[in-house]
Every structure is written in C-alpha cells, then in structure tokens.
Amino acid sequence: MNKGVIFFILLAVFSIAFIAPLESEFIKPAHFPKTKYNFQNNPFDSNKINIGRALFYDPILSKDSTISCASCHSNYTAFAHVDHALSHGIADRIGIRNAPGLMNLAWHENFMWDGAINNLEVQSLAPLTNHLEMDENLNHVLEKLNRSFFYKNLFKKAYGDDIISTDRFLKSITQFLLQMVSASAKYDSVKNGNAIFTLQEKKGYHIFKKNCAVCHTEPLFTNLKFEQNNLPVDPNLNDMGRMRITQSAKDSICFKVPTLRNITFTFPYMHDGRMRKLQEVLHHYENIELLTSNHKRIKIKLNKLEQVDLTAFLLTLDDQKFLFNPTLAFPKELLLMNRRKNE
Amino acid sequence: MNIGMCFKRIILVFLCCTSLYSNAVAQSQKVTFFLQTDFDQLYLNDSVKISKCAIYLTNFKFYNQSELVFEDANQAHLVDLLDPSPIQFNIPVNLVYNRVVFNIGVDSNTNVAGILTGDLDPREGMYWAWQSGYINFKLEGILNAKVQQAFQYHIGGYAGKLNAIQTNAFEVYPNNKYTLSFNFMPMLQYALAQKQFEIMSPQLKAVQLAKLLSENTTCTKVQNLSNE
Numbered sequence: 313m314n315k316g317v318i319f320f321i322l323l324a325v326f327s328i329a330f331i332a333p334l335e336s337e338f339i340k341p342a343h344f345p346k347t348k349y350n351f352q353n354n355p356f357d358s359n360k361i362n363i364g365r366a367l368f369y370d371p372i373l374s375k376d377s378t379i380s381c382a383s384c385h386s387n388y389t390a391f392a393h394v395d396h397a398l399s400h401g402i403a404d405r406i407g408i409r410n411a412p413g414l415m416n417l418a419w420h421e422n423f424m425w426d427g428a429i430n431n432l433e434v435q436s437l438a439p440l441t442n443h444l445e446m447d448e449n450l451n452h453v454l455e456k457l458n459r460s461f462f463y464k465n466l467f468k469k470a471y472g473d474d475i476i477s478t479d480r481f482l483k484s485i486t487q488f489l490l491q492m493v494s495a496s497a498k499y500d501s502v503k504n505g506n507a508i509f510t511l512q513e514k515k516g517y518h519i520f521k522k523n524c525a526v527c528h529t530e531p532l533f534t535n536l537k538f539e540q541n542n543l544p545v546d547p548n549l550n551d552m553g554r555m556r557i558t559q560s561a562k563d564s565i566c567f568k569v570p571t572l573r574n575i576t577f578t579f580p581y582m583h584d585g586r587m588r589k590l591q592e593v594l595h596h597y598e599n600i601e602l603l604t605s606n607h608k609r610i611k612i613k614l615n616k617l618e619q620v621d622l623t624a625f626l627l628t629l630d631d632q633k634f635l636f637n638p639t640l641a642f643p644k645e646l647l648l649m650n651r652r653k654n655e
Numbered sequence: 656m657n658i659g660m661c662f663k664r665i666i667l668v669f670l671c672c673t674s675l676y677s678n679a680v681a682q683s684q685k686v687t688f689f690l691q692t693d694f695d696q697l698y699l700n701d702s703v704k705i706s707k708c709a710i711y712l713t714n715f716k717f718y719n720q721s722e723l724v725f726e727d728a729n730q731a732h733l734v735d736l737l738d739p740s741p742i743q744f745n746i747p748v749n750l751v752y753n754r755v756v757f758n759i760g761v762d763s764n765t766n767v768a769g770i771l772t773g774d775l776d777p778r779e780g781m782y783w784a785w786q787s788g789y790i791n792f793k794l795e796g797i798l799n800a801k802v803q804q805a806f807q808y809h810i811g812g813y814a815g816k817l818n819a820i821q822t823n824a825f826e827v828y829p830n831n832k833y834t835l836s837f838n839f840m841p842m843l844q845y846a847l848a849q850k851q852f853e854i855m856s857p858q859l860k861a862v863q864l865a866k867l868l869s870e871n872t873t874c875t876k877v878q879n880l881s882n883e
Binding site: 350353354428429430431432433434437438440441442450451454477478479482483486557558559560 | 766767768769770771772776777778782784785786787788814815816817857858859
C-alpha cells in the first residue's frame with residue numbers, strides 16, 4: 313500500500329482516538345453552562361466510578377454499618393429522601409435539615425443548605441462524620457475498607473495498587489456523584505428542539521420566568537446562591553442558615569436555593585422539609601415580597617389558575633431517564649454477587 | 656548507527672545526568688529551623704498543662720530584598736509542637752536571600768482545592784469536615800486552678816473576615832540555623848482572661864488569637880553551631 317495512504321489512515325485513527333469522547337468522559341449537556349468542578353484533578357475512570365458507586369450504596373461507611381449514603385439519597389427519588397422532613401442517621405437519630413436531591417453537582421461550588429462544604433471532593437466527609445448521620449470517623453472507615461478484600465481488589469484495579477487512601481476514597485465517591493446529571497426532562501427536550509410544551513406548560517413557563525427564575529435560574533433551576541424566602545425560623549431547630557458559616561447578619565436565614573428539577577420526587581420541601589406538598593410551596597409564594605441576595609426587591613403574586621399552570625411547567629422538569637438510569641442504581645452485581653465471592 | 660553505539664551513547668547521557676544531579680545536590684545549602692514553644696514557662700508554677708499543640712506552617716518563601724529566590728516545594732508542614740522536628744530546606748548554593756516569609760495556617764486557595772494528601776490529608780485530624788477547612792493550629796490543655804478547667808482552641812477559618820491565616824517574615828541568611836519560637840502565653844492569657852475556654856470554629860475571636868500568636872512568634876539565629 314502507498315506510504316501516503318498508510319500515513320493518512322494512521323492520522324485518521326489517532327484523530328478519532330483523541331476527538332471521540334472516552335467511555336467515561338464527562339459530557340456536558342449542550343444547553344448547560346460551564347462546569348465548576350476541576351476535572352483535571354480527578355480524571356474519569358470507569359473503575360473509579362464503580363468504586364464510588366459501591367461506596368455510595370454500602371452501609372460500611374456508617375459507624376454501625378446500618379446506613380449508606382443511599383439511605384437518605386435514593387436514586388428513584390432523584391437522590392432525595394422522599395417523605396422524610398429531616399435526614400435520618402444511625403440509631404434512629406434525626407438530623408436538622410432535609411436531605412436534598414443530588415444532581416448536576418459538577419456545576420456547584422459549595423454544598424449543603426448553608427454552603428458549609430467548599431468542594432465536592434470533601435462533601436462526603438460531612439455526613440460520614442456527623443453524629444446525627446453516619447457518626448463515623450475517617451480513619452476508621454479507611455481501616456475498614458483496607459481490611460476488605462472486595463474493596464482492595466476494586467482499588468487495585470482502578471489505581472494500580474490496593475492502598476485505600478483518603479484521596480482515592482473521596483475522589484472515587486466524587487466520580488460517582490458527578491455521574492448524577494439530570495438533563496433529560498421534557499424541558500430539556502424542548503430546549504434541544506426535540507419536543508414542544510403544551511399550551512398550559514407554555515403559560516406556566518412564562519409565569520415561572522416572571523416570578524421564579526431570579527432564584528431558580530435555568531437551566532440548573534437554581535442560581536446556586538443563598539437566599540431567604542421569608543420562612544419563619546423553626547424554634548425547635550433555630551437554624552440560621554448561611555449565617556452560621558459567614559457570621560454575617562446579611563446571611564441570616566439564607567439557604568442555598570434548591571433546584572426545581574425532579575421536584576415531584578423531592579418532597580417534602582424547604583431546608584427543613586416543613587412543606588409536604590407542592591401546593592403548600594406555591595401557597596407560600598402566592599403573595600410575597602422578597603429581597604434577593606442581589607438586593608433586588610421582587611414581588612410575587614400568583615392566583616390559583618397561575619399556580620396550576622406553573623405546576624404544569626414544573627412537571628416538565630421531572631427526568632425519568634435520570635431516575636431510572638441503571639448506571640446510577642444499586643450495583644447488585646458488584647455489591648451482592650462479587651462481594652460474596654471476595655469476602 | 657549500530658546497537659552498540661546507541662547503547663554507549665545512552666550510557667554516556669545517563670552518566671552526564673547523574674553527574675549533573677550529584678553536583679546539584681552537593682551544591683545545595685541547608686537552612687534549618689528549629690521549633691520551640693514557651694510551654695516551659697507555663698509549666699513553671701504548674702498552673703497549666705498542655706496536652707495538644709499542633710500547627711500548620713505553610714508556603715515558606717525566601718526573598719532577596721523583594722525578589723523571590725526560593726519556594727518550598729512542600730506546601731505545608733504539620734508540626735507537633737510538643738515534639739517538634741526541625742524544618743530543613745535544601746536551597747541551591749548560589750542563591751542569596753535575606754528574608755523568609757511563611758504562613759501560620761493554610762491559605763484560602765488550598766482550603767478550597769478539594770481533597771489533598773500528605774500533611775494536608777484530613778486524616779491528620781486538622782480538618783473540619785462539617786464546615787470544610789483546615790484548622791491552622793490546635794492548643795489544648797488544662798488550667799490548674801481550684802477547679803480544673805479544660806481549654807481547647809482549634810483556630811482556623813479562611814474566608815472573608817474569618818480568615819485566620821497569619822503571615823510572618825523574618826530576616827535570615829544563607830548557611831545559618833534558626834529557632835522559630837511560638838510563644839503561646841499572650842494568646843492563652845488573653846483567652847483565659849475572657850473566660851474563653853473553647854473555640855472550635857471559624858470566628859472573629861479565633862482571628863484575634865491567631866494574630867496574638869503571630870505577633871509573638873520570633874526567629875533567632877542559633878549561635879555556636881557548625882553548619883552541616
């Protein structure tokens with residue numbers, strides 16, 4: 313064969329190898345903004361994602377091995393703790409805040425209702441060590457994992473040796489958390505030109521843009537900021553929100569704006585889960601004046617008909633593909649079958 | 656070129672590299688910082704017993720006037736001040752410097768950088784999991800009064816007005832050894848006078864204590880010791 317032809321074939325093969333996304337590469341939805349997570353420090357690897365997935369569903373992370381991350385973050389409810397106002401910990405301990413849905417985490421710079429956590433890689437340490445949640449300590453978890461042949465094998469496959477260190481442990485969980493991308497709702501199909509809103513959904517969308525979008529900004533449906541929404545402080549919880557972190561009066565009773573994606577499945581609502589139904593939330597906002605973190609004063613007025621139309625639009629944010637994504641579900645084969653063989 | 660010739664050239668390049676490396680190592684000067692505290696003074700009248708004292712010393716930089724000439728590759732040194740090991744730097748022999756600058760505590764960029772290793776591994780116990788951030792230093796102990804009173808100061812915070820990191824600068828010169836003295840007495844007296852026995856989170860009082868420690872940190876040249 314002509315040398316020139318061989319050269320071009322090789323060039324084409326190399327180009328495809330470099331241009332085509334790897335199996336486990338993070339693919340940003342076209343209509344989403346730039347991500348905040350630094351992927352360079354933690355390049356995706358399917359073996360590391362596998363570890364993260366196993367750990368997420370494994371109660372080994374809690375002190376008495378009774379609860380896992382998934383206990384409060386179920387994949388079938390957008391990784392929220394449906395029907396539970398406050399998070400549950402080991403020994404029936406009750407936390408102080410609602411376990412939020414987990415999705416599109418690569419776009420967040422801080423985590424938790426008060427933004428106490430400043431990087432996704434260290435997020436898992438908070439529930440892991442919280443007395444009201446898993447009540448473990450990092451050293452003990454790493455000891456347990458380093459005693460497990462199952463995990464040592466997984467880490468060896470992913471990292472080349474079987475040492476389970478803090479950074480490998482946390483970066484693996486992070487890789488799995490980053491897989492939780494919800495961008496396949498009807499809203500997304502409309503944005504991508506593959507579907508159209510019904511008339512009612514369209515009306516609801518206009519109402520949303522007029523009244524809600526300042527805080528629940530598209531396409532993540534959160535402005536990622538801390539806002540106060542005139543909810544009275546629960547005297548039993550006495551939760552002052554973001555002010556606990558910054559100790560600035562301006563952050564008093566400000567909480568991170570939750571996404572509205574998959575809202576059907578993430579009830580109860582608000583930072584303390586005080587509202588069980590979406591209707592209650594809309595009722596709270598039907599005649600309200602709010603001061604946003606940008607010092608904008610906004611007035612919201614929603615009559616009953618508008619609330620119905622708005623609800624129709626909010627339902628277009630439900631993402632069934634995300635909820636039933638098999639790669640995010642409990643890893644039966646890994647945790648049940650392989651583990652038995654290994655332990 | 657035959658294989659034998661290739662092999663010879665590889666050996667030659669390897670030898671040259673080894674020689675260059677050896678020269679570089681041989682031509683470095685060591686600057687050593689011994690670390691000490693004023694706990695001996697605290698113990699004199701048996702009024703205070705320190706049970707824990709750990710500190711992050713970070714971002715050591717050496718300057719000649721205002722020009723940065725050498726930067727510590729090891730970003731952070733976590734030191735147990737109850738049993739401190741000296742901190743030593745190998746600086747190229749041709750470099751001239753007259754000032755060292757370092758931080759007591761971990762800077763904000765490092766605090767938000769995600770999970771880190773070595774001395775910055777959260778396993779070291781100097782990390783707040785509930786509110787991401789490093790504890791710049793810990794001082795724990797018991798005050799022996801009529802009623803024993805425990806005290807715990809976990810001083811940290813990196814953001815805005817709660818940033819407790821402190822920068823210290825001292826005059827230093829090549830081929831010398833120095834003692835960095837961390838004098839906790841003023842800080843401790845200040846806190847105890849206010850009946851402030853616990854600080855366990857980022858707050859303005861923590862910043863105040865960090866400043867007091869920084870202001871009472873000194874660097875003195877070690878006399879009558881031959882250089883290595």
